[in-house]
Amino acid sequence: MSKVIALANQKGGVGKTTTTVNLGIGLANQGKKVLLVDADAQGNLTDSLGFHEPDNLPVTLATLLTKVMTEERYEAEEGILHQEEGVDLMPGNIELSAIEVSLVNTMSREMVLRSYINTVKQKFDYVLIDCMPSLGMMTINALAAADSVIIPVQAHYLPAKGMTQLMQTITRVRRQINPKLKVDGILLTMLDNRTTFAKDISFILRRDYGDKLCVFQTEIPLSIRAAETSAEGKSIYAHDPHGIAAKAYQAFTKEVLDIGQKQRQRHEADLGR
Template sequence: MGHEQSIVIGAMKGGSAKTASTYNLAYSLAEQGKRFLAIDFDPQSNLTTCFGVEKTGEVPVTIGHLMISVLEEEDLPEKTRFIWEREGVDFIPAPMMLSAVDAKLRLEMGTGKILSTILDVVKDDYDYVLIDTCQSLGALTINALSVADDVIVTGNPQLLAMMGLQDFLKTVTKIQNRINNKLQGAGILLTICDARTILSKTIVEEVQETFKGQLTVFENKIPNTVKVGESIYYSQPLIEYAP
């Protein structure tokens, strides 16, 4: 992956570690000297919480506000008002009202690329922009995929958790064909893997077999470990909490 990349972390299933992956990837790449912007694009504001923001409902300028500004043809505020920094990683927080933005995007015409207006203002400052999406394939996620260069699909190798994978990839193909032909499937990141269970091993093999020649399944898998939950509780990236 080259310079000025926008990467979306997505999946159709909740709890497949999209947020944990976005958060930790941000710090791992920042440690390698990359300039990083993470965008919380999920109404649940989980990524914002990971960064240690306690009252996500009280953040004055969020990605939701920026989306509304663009929708209303208003000027965007100064970057310093919406870009936050936590130990070398910049991020834009999300509020609860982001779900209202999703509804608004669906009501108005031509809203598929609203997020790109915001990215145009900030992306030159960064090597990577990472967007953490929500589990539903609503207008927000479509917006995220419409501006992205790459999408990393997270998958938790439990039978039911893997079932939305094909549907999600079908949507990625539709977006590639209809809205954003530079979008690439970077690969499938298997998360919360239990090396000890036969089911987990079987499903990992199945996924590798299914996507052979079609989409990379990253060889590095993320193990199931309590350290992830603990590190989030303490708002610390894993490279710090449990290197």
């Protein structure tokens, strides 16, 4: 049973793409088949996985979404790239900006990405969607396609405060489009443990959201090594395997696997009734 997870936050610079890369490769290191989907027109996920000129790729997510919208046939593996650390990638680039405009006039416009994901997800244990830093039509499509959401939040006051808008969007998508959508949890990123301020933000998040949502036990520390991985086109495991960020992402990956295992067990129990 495949699980589709959207990594979403309308605030940029919260470590969303870095988390997508390191969670995806962390899951692959645990023997899972993983597809990463770059649903951001900036192509940062594609770039971070070593494909440094996403705008020159012949087939990207925009290509496939256009085919879905025009009801043109395509092969399930079309355009998927294999990255050397064991994950597959559906790349994204600037053409997604035009797709977002086109979606406005498309029938069942919220379901276009879901239609694509449904044709490929059977081959994978996990599909991770790296969303745009906005609450536009592509992000709505990602939430409509997903089984669950992970929300990376930087340990600063304003990014944490801005989560209210994202939670309202998730609630609206759940009510109107995708009733099965769950929030797996909030992941605190770029945490500078040397400062009282960062610890205060961690406390506030757990106090304000902990009774309604899971806040992951793992907190991703502020790390120059993690920031360097994008330019290297590698995960933190390849770039700095013994560092604090690699250990944190390993622990986070285990939490995500545990959630997936519990959800699978519940699903099997429901089927057995």
